[in-house]
Amino acid sequence: MKPQEASQCCGPIDEFLDAELFKALGEPTRLKLISCLAKCGRACSVTELTECCAVDFSVVSRHLGLLEKAGVLTVTKQGRTVFYEVRYKHLTEAFRALAKAIEGCRPKRGAAKA
Amino acid sequence: MKPQEASQCCGPIDEFLDAELFKALGEPTRLKLISCLAKCGRACSVTELTECCAVDFSVVSRHLGLLEKAGVLTVTKQGRTVFYEVRYKHLTEAFRALAKAIEGCRPKRGAAKA
DNA sequence: AGTAAGCTTGCACACTGACGCAAACATGCA
């Protein structure tokens, strides 16, 4: 199959190649925030999370908002405090599905040429 | 655990949160190239891949180089033609490992509070 | 009402990166 043809047919992999998700993950400060949250294993406030990276408050707030929009975190408000938490299940399933889709594209040895 | 403490300890998840990889994947044109390559299931030349996306071939060349550097593709040269192919195994394992690491951070119900 | 804590938003700035064009480079063929 030619790439031009392949690009027009929608394979199972397209569903999991989410540009927004990867873009959200492709920034060091955001990765640090995710790492912190994951290692904490609980919901954390913006103020708490600001202490773990060397940028301004407002920047952390924006990053967290973006990560929530990308489906990486969930947000809950409690009084004037905003808590963010990793969407463990969602992310785990998303990466497993992606791995499976990639694996499925891999040509098997000895397979008939389509 | 506080985020500030968590940020300083190196958990199993840090190993798999590769900013370079995610950054490479976080661009629509590059995702399209990967999708094409994966669905083709074989190595493709730069010229072939240029036909599947609406940008100049010099741009495609740069994208492919970047994806190779990020560990997404492998490159082989045959005469004056350059072939790129998806690193199926490598990517599959990377995403599975990431999924497992995230899952491992998830607090279990009824677990003792550390 | 007044004040403080927690967070978001507007603004300006610097930097990155995607892009197209043209030139250069490498290889194959006549």
Next chain:
DNA sequence: TGCATGTTTGCGTCAGTGTGCAAGCTTACT
């Protein structure tokens, strides 16, 4: 050697985005 094919690289442009500061907003407390 001369030319065509396939790819990379240099350069200028332009949009996007990460950042800090300051102001504004919401909630809690006195």
